[in-house]
Amino acid sequence: MDLIWDGVTEALRLIFSGDSYVYEVTFTSLLVSGSATLIALVLGLSIASFLAFRAPPGRTLALSAFNAGMALPPVAVGLLVSIMLWRTGPLGQLHLLYSRTAIVIAQAVIATPVVAALSTAALQGLNPNLRLQVLALGASRWQAALLLFREARISLLAAAMAGFGAAISEVGATIMVGGNIKGSTRTLTSAIVLEVGQGDFETAIALSFILLGVILVLVTLFTVLQQRRPPA
Template identity: 45%
Template sequence: MGTIIEGVREAVYLITGLDPEILNIISVSLRVTGTALIFAILIGMPLGTFLGMVNFPGKKLFTALLYTGMGFPPVVIGLFVFIFFSASGPFGFLNWLFTPNAIIVAQTIIAFPLVAGFVMTAVMGIDRNLLRQMESLGASRLQLLWTTIKEARLGSVVAVVAGFGAIISEVGAVMLVGGNIRGRTRVLTTAIVLETRQGRFGLAIALGIILLTIAFILNIIMINLQEKEID
């Protein structure tokens, strides 16, 4: 129990004291995860919308693959990204391994099936009659798509939250492809592993509290967004 109280105290001290190393870790975490989330949305939302609206041969198989992707062990994705971006791998020439770019790639691959899956479910839940009616009233295709997106927006918010939660808290893949380099690829989760390994539980807990706080603030923002849209 003492360790946790010490951790809370340390967290407050670290944040109020604006410790440059901690601020750097937070900034790398947010930058990398934020970028990956944008890519995951750019890929996942259109993909989810498409799968939710259109039937095509092999869709079942595709959906099953997507669902598997939603539960794929992140560390395995990390391993694949590692091998692909390793100097001896096909994308080795990019020199992305052990840089934030490699982390962004891994996190995007982890998050986009989640985003796509949730968006797909949301789109499938839309009232088909509404779209048919609109069509018969002469709505343009663009208007139809827009209505679909509007109707599915609540599910889309959940999709973004789920994607963000999955990658901000991920550690295995980030450690593997980022290398936990101080000041460059050290993020909150890998810093927690490092501090725990060295027995500095107080500091590890403090970083954990910071991580939780960030997730909490983001979720508050998302809930507010959701409520506004319901009104």
């Protein structure tokens, strides 16, 4: 218990002393996971709209793949993205390995199936005639999609939160493709792994609390947005 308590006090000290290392890894975490979540939302919602509204042949197969993708092992994703980005890999010429962009790619690969699968379920849960009604009101395809997203916003925001959670809590792929380079690709999760490896449990616990705090604040904001009454 002492260790945890020491961790909490260390966390508060690091935050309020303006420790640049902590702020930097927190910023890196938010930047890469925020970007990955945005990419996952764009891709996931596009995939979900296509699967839910167009009902293409093979939809069940595609959905099974995305549902399975929710359990995608991050280390396997990390390995695959690393192979793609290696100097001799198909995307080696982009020189992205051990960069923040590489982490964004890996986290987006992990978060996209989560957003896609949960968003498809959310949109399929809407009354199928609602889309026809919205189109009959005179909506273009884009206007119809936005209106239907608004109707399904509670479930879609839950999907966004799940996607963000998958990205920011991820560590295996982040270390593999990012290299855990101080000042560049070190995130809160990869820093925690490093501190534990070095036996500095106090700092590791402090960083864990900061990570939890960041997640709590952001998810609370999402939840407030989710539970807000729709505008008239």
